[in-house]
Every structure is written in structure tokens, then in C-alpha cells.
Amino acid sequence: MSAKLTAEQLELVRQWAAEGVDLNGIQKNLVSECGVHMTYMDVRFLLLDYGIEIAVAQEAPAAAAKKEEAEAPAPAEASGKPVVELDELQIPGTLLSGKVGFPSGTRGAWQIDQMGRFAWSDLAGTPTPEELQAFQVELTQLLSRGGM
Numbered sequence: 001m002s003a004k005l006t007a008e009q010l011e012l013v014r015q016w017a018a019e020g021v022d023l024n025g026i027q028k029n030l031v032s033e034c035g036v037h038m039t040y041m042d043v044r045f046l047l048l049d050y051g052i053e054i055a056v057a058q059e060a061p062a063a064a065a066k067k068e069e070a071e072a073p074a075p076a077e078a079s080g081k082p083v084v085e086l087d088e089l090q091i092p093g094t095l096l097s098g099k100v101g102f103p104s105g106t107r108g109a110w111q112i113d114q115m116g117r118f119a120w121s122d123l124a125g126t127p128t129p130e131e132l133q134a135f136q137v138e139l140t141q142l143l144s145r146g147g148m
Helices: 007-018 023-034 040-049 061-071 129-144
Strands: 083-086 094-101 107-113 118-124
Touching: 007 023, 007 040, 023 040, 083 129, 094 129
Parallel strands: none
Antiparallel strands: 083 094, 094 107, 107 118
16 A cells, blocks of 8 residues: 555545445545545555445335346246346356246346356245256257347
């Protein structure tokens, strides 16, 4: 780190982070309020070194529900097939990623990394073996149709 902070300056950084100020904002505040010039990465490392986390602003319940609904995969079709979706923006470090909704109500996110390894994340429930097989078929069909 290029600059040492006093206890008071460090407390200001903690306060800004608690208010939800992003890294860029903290960097600017350090210059304008403390006269301390730090690179973006130095600010990032400072937060990591001191275990400071930037607070996420609380969303209104209706907005949070709407956002969750938009992020959730579509419900499974009446035909009993899982609904498989590809993410528009792939998760960093993955080759492919997306979401799936199973007929049983289980839903989650999936990803395939550059090494071809498959992983689940945010899986709510446990799909049956038949659902997993149907998921593989649906994903294969989606990719063969040029869903990428």
C-alpha cells in the first residue's frame, strides 16, 4: 500500500463503506477529505486487509421481490420438462452459465468452466435423477439450436 492511514482516516473509510460508498467513491473521498492519494487497487486491498465490507443498500420489499422474480428461472413446462436458460452475461471464469427450473419446483443456477467441469450454485431443492437427465437433454438441445 502506498499510503498509511491514521486511525481516524481508517474510521472514515469504515463509515463510508457502511454507508454503501463503492470503491471508487472511497478513493475519491480519501483524496477530497483526507488528502490521501491511493490507487483503486490500494483501496481494494485496504478493505480486504482490514476486513471492511461495503454495505449493500436495502431494497424496498416490492423491488426486491420483483428482482428475485426476474432472476428466477421460468417455471417448468406443463409437459414436465425443465426450463433451461443461458445467462446473457456469463459468470467470470465460466464457459457457460445459466439457470434451470425443474418440474418438482427445484430451481438453481448451473455453470460449466473452461475445463468442462459442471457445477451447481444456489440450488433450491434436489432434482430427481429423471429431472437431471431431462436437464441434460434440454441443455444439449438449447446449445445445438445456437442458444449461445
